[in-house]
Amino acid sequence: MNTEYKPQSVESKWQKIWQDSNIFGVSQENDKPKYYLLEMFPYPSGRIHMGHVRNYTIGDVVARYKTMAGFNVLHPMGWDAFGMPAENAAIASKIHPKKWTYENIDYMRAQLRKMGFSYDWDREIATCAPEYYKWEQLFFIQMYNKGLVYKSRAFLNWCDQCKTVLANEQVVEGQCWRCGSQVFLKEHDQWFFRITAYAQELLDDIEKLKDGWPERVLNMQKNWIGRSTGTLIRFQIEGTSEDIEVFTTRPDTLHGATFMSLAPEHPLIKTLPTGTGQEREVSDFVASTLQVDTFTRTSDLYEKEGVFTGRYCINPLTGFRMPIYVANFVLYDYGTGAVMAVPSHDQRDFDFAKKYGLEIIVVIQPEGETLDPKTMECAYEGEGVLVNSKEFNGMKNTDAMEAITKHLEAINRGSATVNFRLRDWGISRQRYWGAPIPMVYCEKCGTVPVDVKDLPVLLPENVELTGTGISPIAQIESFVNTTCPVCGGKAKRESDTMDTFVESSWYFMRYCSPHSNDKPFDRNEVQYWMPVDQYIGGIEHAILHLLYARFYTKVLRDLGYIGFDEPFQRLLTQGMVIKDGAKMSKSKGNVVDPEELISNYGADATRLFCLFAAPPEKDMDWSDKGIEGSYRFLSRLWRLVLDMKEQLISTDVSSERPPKSMEPLKRKTHQTIKKVSEDIEKRFRFNTAIAAMMELVNDLYRAKETARTPEEFSVIREAVQNLLVMLSPFVPHIAEELWDALGNREMLFRFSWPDYDPSWCEEQEATIAVQVNGKLRATITVTRDSEQKAVEARALSEANVKRFLQDSDIKKVIYVPNKIINIIAAAR
């Protein structure tokens, strides 16, 4: 055999064998425990990038390890195939999105195969296939019937670059998460998923994920859901029977509420000023405020401004005539879009009152201090005792919160409530390449869902893509014009498509029965495989995808499809791949192409370096020199095994006691099995597992120099065999090849993960650090588990120890067996 390591031929050989024998196919099975390992599926953008390589390599190690450790492992792969890049490519180069997408899928599938990943390709799905999105349309209709889907006209985030609205989760620092351009508010008709109905459960169930999810992600979700408890208060508008509703966390300050602030988007703004002479001023203010993008408008530095609407509302406790303002800092999105202003105890309201000369009434006095509205320079937001609050005077403000809320309930002016920051999920997209929303507008019957038996509503293929902002399918008469499923009369179809995050909210269930064609999935199969035991993906989905998927799982449960609450038991968020101090990106010109790495160094070396360079959850620094090191290691392994091939084949692993000369190697072998098993199983620390195997290789090189007898080679064979088994999840091709070269018949992937012999893990001797007063003075080697007396005697006989004990009395000796002996002494 040629002794030079040439990964390309080895890798393609084994990839073909794996593919031809369908070795990675799995089915429901009862004698092994199941394990569902999932990596976030990719968008088929054209080529895989280093982020994919890292993510999927980590997953593949776990999948292969778990298989060898005796689990029935589901490890599927598919494509998050709807989305805007396909459409943009179509506009730019006149390729149909469908063709573009499927060509990309073919190319990327081949790339993933070249990496040697152990996917069950029979389960591959693409979310743009009607067989997939059909079920999503069914869920939509069932959710609609249950009141979990509704349509509403609202001010929404609009990205002018992408020509579509965006969900709140998809706006990052006022910019579109995808293209980075400024997002504006625009009034739009939109379909919403009522995720807020699950806000409390999404928050509560975070408790169930504590053990398996990174705390960071759970915190982010908690912040995003943003629960706060407070009171809903109704203020009557003077001269009408209408109320303004307000949410406050400080009902204790209600007696000090002297004006009202409304968001510019508040519906009352359109009617309130009528007849007051303020109409013009208000509408000008609203128009100019709404032109400013939300991010700027809500930044700290933005000047707080407002305009009087000409109307008043009545403080329900004091009867105070509160002027109603429209103010640019009030968010329509949060609470009720209206804020009762208490300038004495809220800094923002204080500034506003000073600016417009509004009344300030102190209602909470801090201990040992008397606040005076005339001399106050800022609001007092701390605790204290109520004043100017009628029967509540003298009460501690913390107690008054409940007391005032109770009182409001009694006079029917308010109630205790819980408010969430989380908004309903707007899922309409004015784009072509997505799943059509299965609704119909009938002149007689109004908005009605498509009849379930007519699903799927197929996305028409004969479109012209222009990127003008109207849904392209709205212009296709044959699609839009339809008949009403209720009355059979003329009707028009909804022409918006669904947010692509809807597809990724349930794909992990479809993998369980990907070929089911009479229902979304088979309940038995989903119940067998789900929940996902280990999910792996990027931190950028901490809120977006992971929150939506949790929500959707709960919805499908309540629709009766499944019987569990959470989709992902454990989550690993892997770090980014960094080069030259920045995330790899085309614009920075620091992109490394995986395909080049595969052809230069092979898939195995690429995989190895991705795993070795950093622990998975940390960002990984790409290093061109580093991958050469990985390649060097594999070459070293290759030569090691093939150089000894003859001697190894002619001997067998023996259960006899090894020759003395080989005892250290046998010990190292079992220690390495233990270390590698624990690093994978308990810690997901592949870098230290690889380091341990490198050490074993280094030891094997030394052993190879001295070995002569078959008995000695037998121990080497034991080490090499186990090494190859352990390496196989990391570098599967070279491991299979060398395994085969040693004459093993069974394929490594089908081989069992090795057990270690605990008696061979322990060293015979222990190196003990000898300290005098906590400082290292010598190291001694003693037999394991030696008595303190013997160790102490040895320690005291060390010259350097004696030196430091001169003219001193020993006060105390601390002995930790096999580790350390510390002699505490004081000068005479």
Next chain:
RNA sequence: GCCCGAGUGGCGGAAUUGGUAGACGCAAGGGACUUAAAAUCCCUCGGAACUCAGUUCUGUACCGGUUCGAGUCCGGUCUCGGGCACCA
């Protein structure tokens, strides 16, 4: 402002329960082999000092504490990263 992380050689990173700080790898320097180079193999590699086979001092962002013993625990400070934030 609130809530999380993280700070260790020239670099990526080890040190799992408080017990020899720097495993493994990269880079660098030296040597062997070679006509030469590549490849390979061996040695050195945190800093400083000295009486240099060795030994001492010092060192895990900074200041302090607990402990026989702290990278690890506690209190405080600084820096960096992340999330939320005019949130009523």
